[in-house]
Amino acid sequence: MELLPEAIEGRIVELRPLTSDYLAPLATAAEHAEIWTYLDEATPDQNGVAALIDEAVEEQRQGLRLPYVIVERRTSAIIGSISFIDLQPKHRGVEIGWAWVTPSHWRTGAAREAAYLLMRYAFDHGAIRVVFKTDSRNTRSQRAIEGLGATREGVFRNHRILRDGYVRDSIFYSVTGQDWPAVRLRLEEQLGSLPN
Template sequence: MNELMELGQPVLTGRVVQLEPLTFESTAELAEAANHAAIWTYLDEPTPSTSEAVSALVTEAVEEQDQGVRIPYIIRDRKTGAAVGSISFIDIQPRHRGVEIGWAWVTPEHWSTGAAREASYLLMRHAFETAGAIRVVFKTDSRNLRSQRAIEHLGATKEGVFRNHRILRDGHVRHSIFYSVTAEEWPEVRRTLDLWREELPVE
């Protein structure tokens, strides 16, 4: 019998970011980071411009964690110590040892710093090398070209498009593009990402 995938929620430290478990205490830190409309264009949520709105998002994440369907993290800039975004394990399938990385965002000023890519790398490394995953998935809105490029730069393989996948709050019918990395692909994906990470500043 296959062993179950066990993700846990350890602190994960990289060269430019550190991932820490998202808790209710994270609300105040995330309130400023999240207040950028550009972040939320394709996330199907209104821009959380108030602490109450951010609190609602954090509450939802924690409740989903209690239900066993999400493991949310706060992304912290190692240089400044500031909270700059969030990322989560979602669609967790322990028996099939598969998981999706989603609900990922960082502040616009960190879009070109390597923060988001390293955050995804840290979750992939943990999933494959510690938790025993055999498949890690990413998906994005078909309109979100920046996100598609970012996922492709992670070394993920495009699997296809789920047409009419979701109806968003504004009524738009979203097509979702799915990508994945498998356990067999991970060693080469990691080698490529490790070479990229060597060029990042050490904090």
């Protein structure tokens, strides 16, 4: 499995490797508190977004993450971010996480296509397992992951201690290589029915 930091183009969105060049538009997209409710970050200002970008780029340098910005193709607007995390080349597995889209683009297909594009890229490049996880309180995220066709695997209890001291349970989901052909077909049918 070899995942490289390269642009990935879809019908609705394009994923571009994250760099500090995207700071200003990403900070604008990120300025909504509801994005950060379960992401263990305060609503970041421009300095906070700069720190998140620096962290993501450093993790990429260490081989731990491949971060992207999500660009709406119709307007070229930066509308969010998504990453490959927990890269496991030896076991041919990867997680898709740190995914968020600015609220004006919720329920437009943008987030779904971004996740689809990363799944397609991962499976096309040798992955046999793609993982998603979410806070057990985040029912919107759970519905979105289930809408992708991922299988709920279980709950990691007391999985993480968040910034505010809350002890989070995490729900894990996966799509395996065996699942992917049917998941891919279903997602392509759904995404194909959406306007560009």
